[in-house]
Amino acid sequence: MTDARVVPEVDRAAAARRAVERRRARAALKRDLTTRVIAPQTVLARATDDPDSVAGSMRVTDFLLALPAIGAGKRDRVLDDLRISPVKRLGGLGVRQRAALREWLDGRFPQAEPRGARSRLLVLAGPTAVGKGTVAAHIRENHPEIHLSVSATTRAPRPGEVDGVHYYFVDDAEFDRLIDEGELLEYAVVHNRSRYGTPRAPIDAALAEGKTVLLEIDLQGARQVREAEPSATLIFLLPPSWDELVHRLIGRGTEDAEERARRLRTAKVELAAQNEFDHLIVNEDVAAAADEVVELSSSSAR
Numbered sequence: 001m002t003d004a005r006v007v008p009e010v011d012r013a014a015a016a017r018r019a020v021e022r023r024r025a026r027a028a029l030k031r032d033l034t035t036r037v038i039a040p041q042t043v044l045a046r047a048t049d050d051p052d053s054v055a056g057s058m059r060v061t062d063f064l065l066a067l068p069a070i071g072a073g074k075r076d077r078v079l080d081d082l083r084i085s086p087v088k089r090l091g092g093l094g095v096r097q098r099a100a101l102r103e104w105l106d107g108r109f110p111q112a113e114p115r116g117a118r119s120r121l122l123v124l125a126g127p128t129a130v131g132k133g134t135v136a137a138h139i140r141e142n143h144p145e146i147h148l149s150v151s152a153t154t155r156a157p158r159p160g161e162v163d164g165v166h167y168y169f170v171d172d173a174e175f176d177r178l179i180d181e182g183e184l185l186e187y188a189v190v191h192n193r194s195r196y197g198t199p200r201a202p203i204d205a206a207l208a209e210g211k212t213v214l215l216e217i218d219l220q221g222a223r224q225v226r227e228a229e230p231s232a233t234l235i236f237l238l239p240p241s242w243d244e245l246v247h248r249l250i251g252r253g254t255e256d257a258e259e260r261a262r263r264l265r266t267a268k269v270e271l272a273a274q275n276e277f278d279h280l281i282v283n284e285d286v287a288a289a290a291d292e293v294v295e296l297s298s299s300s301a302r
């Protein structure tokens with residue numbers, strides 16, 4: 001059609017679509033803040049860099065309310081203290097307001113400080129379904145210089161899994177023996193089902209040879225390693241967004257509603273543990289995430 005009056009209609013429809021997309025993107029970003037997939041400081045930095053971005057267009061009231069454990073009362077007090085008008089958008093804050101907000105965020109949501117002294121013992125953990133197994137497999141295939149710990153487990157092998165390569169598949173009696181004889185650096189029951197543990201001897205041997213050792217284990221295991229070896233470097237793998245983690249967790253649709261809800265609750269609790277870690281890596285792309293882990297290992301070997 002060539003009728004000129006049609007064009008504004010089309011424009012209006014496109015503008016309405018864009019507005020809906022932006023609202024959706026802002027809602028997704030709020031979910032990322034609430035679930036700690038993204039640090040509030042990162043969102044503030046994005047808003048500062050680009051006031052027209054999704055972060056920049058977020059109202060400061062919505063931003064604060066999306067943060068873990070901040071309710072409406074607290075939000076209003078903070079805005080008052082920082083002398084920020086509730087109608088402001090994140091991208092529209094003045095320099096002083098931005099600095100004040102940043103200082104408050106740093107006090108309330110401290111970020112991991114890169115550790116000075118580095119260890120050659122790396123632990124990779126993260127929420128269920130974030131893809132740490134895939135990242136570890138990528139490192140096993142592409143970085144033979146890194147010793148990837150092979151865990152013992154009481155679960156049955158899956159098709160294609162090789163004893164001694166992916167796991168040491170053991171029965172309960174053998175797992176008990178490993179615990180009793182102090183042969184495990186850490187161990188835990190994972191997903192309320194099977195037991196998994198890290199054999200200590202191969203790790204000691206690899207470290208003695210000067211190699212970097214990588215453990216891909218669950219959160220409980222990571223905490224035990226921190227206790228046993230306080231100098232270990234703890235890496236937390238994050239999903240690119242909360243929505244993506246939900247997709248990876250329940251996307252296959254093979255679990256019932258109750259199981260899906262249980263997994264999502266677990267993932268939220270697991271994400272809340274990220275502050276205990278030394279480094280956060282976002283698993284947007286497996287090869288890139290693996291490279292970041294390897295980079296930490298080469299700097300740790302220095």
Ligand code: 5GP
Nearest residue numbers: 151152187188190196197198216217218221
């Ligand atoms: P899967 O059975 O799918 O191979 O692994 C299930 C979970 O067990 C993963 O989250 C993995 O990180 C964890 N896991 C694997 N090995 C160990 C281990 O030695 N110790 C602990 N604590 N967790 C492990």
